[in-house]
Amino acid sequence: MPVAARAAALIVAFLGVVGLGIFVAVYYIGAATTQLPIVHYTASSGQVNVVLQEDAQNDSATRPDWVTYYTQDPATKQWLHTTLFSVPANVKVNVTIYGYDGCTPLRNNYFSQVQGTIGGTVTVSQFDQHGKEYVTGKKASVINSWSDCNVGHSFAIPDLGVYVPVASPNAQLSANNLCSSSPCTPSGNPYAVETFSFMSPVATGTYRWQCFVPCGGGYLDGNSGPMGTLGWMMGEMDVVSA
Amino acid sequence: MSATDTPAEADASASPERGHGWRLLAGWIILSVPACLVIWFVWYPHLPPGRMSDSAQHQQFDIAVLAVTAAPVVIGVLLYFAYVIVVWRVRPGDESDGPAIYGNTKVQATWIIGTTMIVLFLFVFGTVELVGPAGAGAGEGPSPIWKLTGTNTAAWTPAGNDMLQVQVIGQQWAFTYRYPQFGGMESTVLDLPVDTPIEFHVTSLDVIHSFWPYLLGVKADANPQVDNVAYTTVKTAGGFVVRCDELCGLWHGAMTSNGTVLSRSAFQAWATGVRAKEQAEGVLAALPPYALTYDPTVIPQLGKNIVQIDGITGAAGYYYGSSNPVTP
Numbered sequence: 001m002p003v004a005a006r007a008a009a010l011i012v013a014f015l016g017v018v019g020l021g022i023f024v025a026v027y028y029i030g031a032a033t034t035q036l037p038i039v040h041y042t043a044s045s046g047q048v049n050v051v052l053q054e055d056a057q058n059d060s061a062t063r064p065d066w067v068t069y070y071t072q073d074p075a076t077k078q079w080l081h082t083t084l085f086s087v088p089a090n091v092k093v094n095v096t097i098y099g100y101d102g103c104t105p106l107r108n109n110y111f112s113q114v115q116g117t118i119g120g121t122v123t124v125s126q127f128d129q130h131g132k133e134y135v136t137g138k139k140a141s142v143i144n145s146w147s148d149c150n151v152g153h154s155f156a157i158p159d160l161g162v163y164v165p166v167a168s169p170n171a172q173l174s175a176n177n178l179c180s181s182s183p184c185t186p187s188g189n190p191y192a193v194e195t196f197s198f199m200s201p202v203a204t205g206t207y208r209w210q211c212f213v214p215c216g217g218g219y220l221d222g223n224s225g226p227m228g229t230l231g232w233m234m235g236e237m238d239v240v241s242a
Numbered sequence: 243m244s245a246t247d248t249p250a251e252a253d254a255s256a257s258p259e260r261g262h263g264w265r266l267l268a269g270w271i272i273l274s275v276p277a278c279l280v281i282w283f284v285w286y287p288h289l290p291p292g293r294m295s296d297s298a299q300h301q302q303f304d305i306a307v308l309a310v311t312a313a314p315v316v317i318g319v320l321l322y323f324a325y326v327i328v329v330w331r332v333r334p335g336d337e338s339d340g341p342a343i344y345g346n347t348k349v350q351a352t353w354i355i356g357t358t359m360i361v362l363f364l365f366v367f368g369t370v371e372l373v374g375p376a377g378a379g380a381g382e383g384p385s386p387i388w389k390l391t392g393t394n395t396a397a398w399t400p401a402g403n404d405m406l407q408v409q410v411i412g413q414q415w416a417f418t419y420r421y422p423q424f425g426g427m428e429s430t431v432l433d434l435p436v437d438t439p440i441e442f443h444v445t446s447l448d449v450i451h452s453f454w455p456y457l458l459g460v461k462a463d464a465n466p467q468v469d470n471v472a473y474t475t476v477k478t479a480g481g482f483v484v485r486c487d488e489l490c491g492l493w494h495g496a497m498t499s500n501g502t503v504l505s506r507s508a509f510q511a512w513a514t515g516v517r518a519k520e521q522a523e524g525v526l527a528a529l530p531p532y533a534l535t536y537d538p539t540v541i542p543q544l545g546k547n548i549v550q551i552d553g554i555t556g557a558a559g560y561y562y563g564s565s566n567p568v569t570p
Contacts, residue, residue, distance in 0.1 A: 107447050107538045108413055110428045113525045144528045158416050159496070161430065208496050210415065214448070214538070223414060223448050228492045 053098035079183035083235025088242035099192035103149035116162035167192035210234040297379030298459030381462025381470040390473035392439030398423040400506035412451030412464035415493035426532040432501035435509035452488035469534035
């Protein structure tokens with residue numbers, strides 16, 4: 001083979017390897033660093049109201065079958081497909097979570113216990129798809145995910161000692177009627193509403209939060225997938241200066 | 243040396259070189275002795291992982307001994323390099339060959355005997371330091387060979403030499419701790435009593451984690467469905483941090499928890515209080531019976547596999563039912 005042809009072949013092979021490397025970098029690293037919107041909650045009278053919902057599916061084009069959290073923009077009331085939000089430091093954080101996903105047993109039922117909230121409790125209401133409220137404002141310090149099929153997911157900020165099981169709609173009443181189009185709305189869907197409060201830390205910084213229910217359907221033992229991806233079942237709470 | 247010299251002639255002609263050995267030996271002693279003294283008396287008290295537990299103390303001692311053993315070797319090698327570069331460097335205009343090397347029995351024997359003694363010493367020393375402190379704080383698997391001395395009791399009390407059992411449960415991404423001698427209560431913090439033999443049972447509910455309370459000198463892999471036993475005795479009251487030391491997913495780096503070493507009476511008050519609270523709130527009843535390992539796909543209280551409960555079927559993840567609109 002002439003020298004020129006060998007050189008050309010080498011150059012082509014080199015460019016091929018470089019191109020493959022760039023593709024892998026852009027496809028995986030680029031996807032991993034996709035910028036998620038951050039929802040900023042501002043305090044009023046020393047309190048801030050964070051509103052989330054968890055759905056069995058989502059409205060993304062890439063992973064429509066992944067379970068996910070949505071975060072409500074306080075200004076527009078629009079649901080944003082993100083799990084990043086910020087709150088001021090040292091304020092009372094009132095969290096409302098709409099649970100539209102069905103029940104799933106916790107892997108470690110210890111996390112059925114409510115921890116780190118003010119009063120050590122949550123308040124739960126459950127509705128059927130017709131809007132009938134069959135559990136109203138029930139205060140609970142434990143929502144047993146094993147004996148009753150009442151836990152959909154969980155909301156935990158381990159660094160703050162906050163561990164909250166999030167109620168699902170009643171398993172019997174919601175069978176085959178779960179919301180199937182995200183972001184979900186109360187109309188025509190069974191759901192649970194859970195509220196609780198905790199104090200944001202004095203120290204500013206980023207605090208990760210996550211779900212402890214192994215809800216990555218399709219992945220071994222429910223791990224990975226949405227369980228291990230920002231913007232789905234885990235997120236970050238930025239604590240900023242008040 | 244000319245090209246016609248014999249080895250004997252070469253040795254004879256090289257006699258002025260024999261002073262190099264003594265010079266090197268003197269330099270080696272002059273540098274090694276203070277280095278070892280500095281390591282032992284200045285570094286040793288500050289070496290990781292500190293002196294919070296007996297296993298940590300042993301590890302600190304081990305590192306100090308290894309450093310004192312290694313320092314003369316390192317100094318000898320570096321000193322010889324420096325000596326060669328300075329004394330036997332090529333001078334300007336000198337283009338002659340160096341003397342031929344025919345070996346030196348004395349040097350070779352010294353090197354072989356010296357390194358053999360060091361290796362054998364480290365073998366014996368390492369074995370003693372592994373066996374003496376009951377596994378040196380490392381996970382020994384489900385059937386530990388070297389056990390810590392202590393009384394195994396069903397209920398731990400501050401009096402006597404009761405062994406405290408603590409089960410460490412790893413899960414993406416948090417550690418929790420069960421205390422079987424306190425009704426199987428569970429906690430997100432690892433509180434321990436001082437001067438008490440402690441038996442950790444380390445396991446995982448999902449992937450492989452590693453239980454690493456650095457200051458306690460304990461490190462044990464947390465494998466799903468495996469009971470990995472490690473021992474220590476905490477010597478100093480205070481706080482410590484537990485880290486995961488096995489890459490276990492996105493939040494591996496944030497998989498930490500806090501622990502506190504309390505007086506025996508304070509620990510008993512804490513553990514009894516947590517037990518009472520969890521009993522009153524129904525948490526103890528919600529927990530599975532204490533076991534050395536857990537199958538995350540089975541709910542023990544119901545005696546059923548999760549896939550049999552409430553129509554939750556199928557999927558590699560086990561957890562999504564056929565009624566779910568997006569069953570994978």
